[in-house]
Amino acid sequence: MSDLQKQVQVLVDGLVDDSVEDGVQVAVYRNGDLVVNVVAGVADTAAGQPVRPDTLFYSASTGKAAASTVAHALVDDGVFDYDTRVADLWPEFAAHGKGEVRIRHVLTHSAGVPAVPADTTIEQLTDWNGMCQLIADMEPWWAPGERVGYHAATFGYLIGEVVRRATGKPISTVLAERVAGPIGMADELFFGVPQEQLGRVARLTDDPGGKAAFASMPPEFPLFKAVPPAIVPNADFGNRRDVLTSDMPFAGTMSARAIAKMYAALIGEVDGVRLISPERLSEATTLATAGLDDEMTGGTSTWALGYCLGWPGTSDPSDRPTVFGMVGIGGSAAFADRATGVTVAVTKNRFNPIEMNIVQRVTELADEAFV
Template sequence: MTDLQQDTDARLHHALHSLAETAIAAGTETGVQLTVFRDGRLVADVAAGTAEPRGARPVTPDTLVYSASTGKAVASTVAHVLVERGLFELDTPLVEFWPEFGAHGKQGITLRHVLTHSAGLPALPLDITVEQLTDWEWMSAMLAGAEPRWAPGERVGYHAGTFGHLVGEFVRRATGRPISQVLADEVAGPLGIADELYFGVPDRELPRVATLENDPQGHAIFTSLPDQFPLFQAAPRQVVPDAVFGNRADVLTSDLPYQGTMTARALARMYAALVGEVDGVRLVSPDRLAALAAPALPGAIDEVTGAPAIWSVGYAAAWPPASGSDASGDAGVLRDVAPGHPTSFGMGGIGGSGGWADPVTRVAVAVTKTRFNPVDASLMQQVTDLVRGWES
């Protein structure tokens, strides 16, 4: 690495650190992690603030942070790695390994349909409880017995709360292992981050998890939305993540593969190993990378959100959105957003965390935060703007 590269990287790290400290001083954030990789090399790894709303425990690069739908990209990565290994194909029907899933005409639903949110199973039961959500067998049986809302591939609609269990049970049936174990064995372990990237957090690791707090203004705006709000039709409000939900031990320790608890460093490292090589590890081939990152449903309208479908095969295409638009994860997919860089892909969580990568520049970025804001992801947008400027 040249002296010029070192200087440029140092300036980016300093700018990200200043951004984090300014947000914390202003009271808009409590604790944050900001990580950037380029060409498989760690460029910036910022941790600032506290891991508790009113405590002294600092956020460190090792602090685990519940990050909501950010974890959908992790589940997708597990699936793509198994496809890369030849265990199944994107067009393998789920019933090949999960026969009872074929009830009510679901025999034609493939892994590709699930990853592109076109399987026709976007909604959880309106009366679902958190206890049912965290019961793997109950969720799997419910999905196996569900009636699809449309034929597979006919339409698309954000599978907000069903995505993870559809992927996860298919993976469990195909491998004989829970998806959390497959994540550790096939993705996190080879990358040296098995203790930083989780669906369900082991009990022994709970002391490392940050305690979230709800942003008062954002939380008030979100809770004032009517029951008819599109997201609540797919994921009823009693199971839509907020700080209280994300602090529950049963949520943190359960496999919910549409969510995740992680460090920004681990998430960015995973994305970096998708778009290139990290310490000798590359998760997918260049051809598979091109296929998974490209928009899968151009011109389609999302049946759940009413907005243009943004999905690639397992991720959000051209994400994050362009500067000045909304990058707020689950909330962001409920409205039109300005397209971001055409080759980037990623996934955000409703609280403001998220990650993305760009196969062209081979940059990977992750943001985790402890102040949960469902309507504002300005920190992600500011980080993205800084990184885009650094890229150029």
């Protein structure tokens, strides 16, 4: 057992013992090798079911990186390119002047359709065709590329419908065939979880402190314009059977080792597999929104093509421009560093919308070990 494996195990065991966390997975890859594979705690607090390495966690927006990876793989395969107009694949999307939106704009959250209607329900989110029809008929908030605003929910349907129109297959199928399957993780990396796999999904609980802090945000917080509070993911949201089994590629359900392995196969070879070319990786992980603030989050925009740049917790990607990844609202996250060959992933079931402590501490430990 490596020193880093021991250090991470001590870290997460302590958090569980102190009742800070219920169940946690941590995975770290370095240069294609799994060097940390840690679990702690329980997947279901009521049943006392222990977390296993293959336990699945609803990880919210951490899954956006998987959707982006599908898009990059298809660009690498010549199915479409970043400057393909969305409407060339999805003609209905051209309504109300959206005909010039490119796939590049979708990946940089600059497509101009960041919000769903204020009365959108969770049931509507699980209706793929209904959501795509709704988004196609939206009026844009800005011209493509003119502004940036986190497309919290619409991102998944935009990418997913482009993939479906281009390949004739749901994005979940393409994820399995082009990304998760080749790296041996087709049963640990999902958008919609197959019914027969639901027994492996950890049960989420809301962290009282995080829930209260999120609830205290003012109603005029810009992100609530994009995602009404009634459909912002929380523990109840992520425990719903219809949510877990539906393709909603603005989120995902996964193990830590699966999403960490995906990132490892983006930045290099893993078990002889590399998901995209080095040239594609370079383009996909270069800052694409310099000088623009994010109108939905109110912060500095740090988008590459579908990934955020910099370690979690930083608003300045220039500090570590070779780091890219995505966090989830509940505290799960996964990142990769092209310079060091290190990828880090954390999944957990204590749902806390403001907490990034575990992934930050693990990345610090990995830095100490490898940088």
